[in-house]
Amino acid sequence: MYEIGKPLKIENVLIDVPGEDQVRLQMVSAGLCASDAHHVWGEQELPAQFLPMVMGHEGAAIVESVGANVTSFKTGDFVLTTFMPQCRKCSVCLNPRTNLCEKENGMAVMSQANKKLASNNSDIFGYCGLGTYSEFILVRFSQIVKVSYFFMPLLVIFTFFCFYRLKILL
Ligand SMILES: [Zn+2]
Numbered sequence: 132m133y134e135i136g137k138p139l140k141i142e143n144v145l146i147d148v149p150g151e152d153q154v155r156l157q158m159v160s161a162g163l164c165a166s167d168a169h170h171v172w173g174e175q176e177l178p179a180q181f182l183p184m185v186m187g188h189e190g191a192a193i194v195e196s197v198g199a200n201v202t203s204f205k206t207g208d209f210v211l212t213t214f215m216p217q218c219r220k221c222s223v224c225l226n227p228r229t230n231l232c233e234k235e236n237g238m239a240v241m242s243q244a245n246k247k248l249a250s251n252n253s254d255i256f257g258y259c260g261l262g263t264y265s266e267f268i269l270v271r272f273s274q275i276v277k278v279s280y281f282f283m284p285l286l287v288i289f290t291f292f293c294f295y296r297l298k299i300l301l
Pocket residue numbers: 164165166188189293
């Protein structure tokens with residue numbers, strides 16, 4: 132998305148190798164959520180410095196590679212993406228009734244470009260730090276949740292993503 136309220140464009144993007152706290156995911160499926168649509172339709176603002184942006188924040192994926200500090204995920208793991216980062220260490224993350232992490236911040240992760248436009252190598256952002264409407268994405272490991280093989284097929288799993296923040300899924 133280059134401009135709010137304008138049609139999306141399909142572009143080639145470059146995805147870097149994972150940094151220390153990052154994972155690179157191969158997307159299996161992505162949800163179409165009203166949150167994405169409100170921006171695309173021009174009904175909801177998005178800070179201009181975040182554009183251009185790859186939309187999409189719901190997704191099911193397979194871990195393709197992990198950064199040096201990532202020990203809780205490995206290549207081949209099945210995961211869901213979450214737009215609310217979870218450090219899994221702070222008192223809020225450890226509380227079963229809340230999940231607004233004290234350490235990780237949704238706007239902060241969204242402000243970090245995680246892709247490059249292939250045409251001119253310029254920065255491009257991922258919605259909610261994700262941008263799941265891309266074949267591969269680079270994210271912080273705090274933005275993925277491992278799911279069991281038995282939750283397959285992934286094409287079905289992703290539809291529950293938005294409920295993860297309500298602690299319904301896990
Ligand atoms: Zn959603």
